[in-house]
Amino acid sequence: MDYLKSTGLTIVLICDRALAALAAHWMKREGIHSVIYCEEPLVDIKRTINSTYYGLKGGAKRRVNALSSEEVAFLDLALKGNSLSSISLAMNHDIKKIYNMKDSIRRKTGTSLNQLLSGH
DSSP: OHHHHHTTOOOEEEEOGGGHHHHHHHHHHSOOOEEEETTSOHHHHHHHHHHHHTTOOBSOOSOOOOOOHHHHHHHHHHHTTOOHHHHHHHHTOOHHHHHHHHHHHHHHHTSOHHHHHHTO
C-alpha cells in the first residue's frame, strides 16, 4: 500500500459485499480515492469511473461499517494461519475480546471468518 501511495497514482478498489468493510477501512485510513462495488448497477459503476477520471471522489455512496485497525490486524494474523489463542497472545488481548472481534468481523462482512479467509 505504501508503494502504491508513493507513486502518486489514483487508487481505486473494486470489491464485493464481503470485502466492503475492509475497503471502507482502507478508504478512511489509507487514502484510497474510490471504491467500486461489483454488485452495483452498471450505471453506478460507470458514474464512479467517470468521477474518478475527472478527479472527483466517487463510489462511496454506500454506507458501510468500516473495520477497525484492530480488526484489520486480527485478519492479518488470521491470514497468516495463527490460531485464535496465538492471535490473543500476539495482540495482548484476552480470548473473549478475540472472539468478540471475530464476531464483529462476521457482522460487518456478512460472512464467517472461515469463508472470508477461504475466499468462498
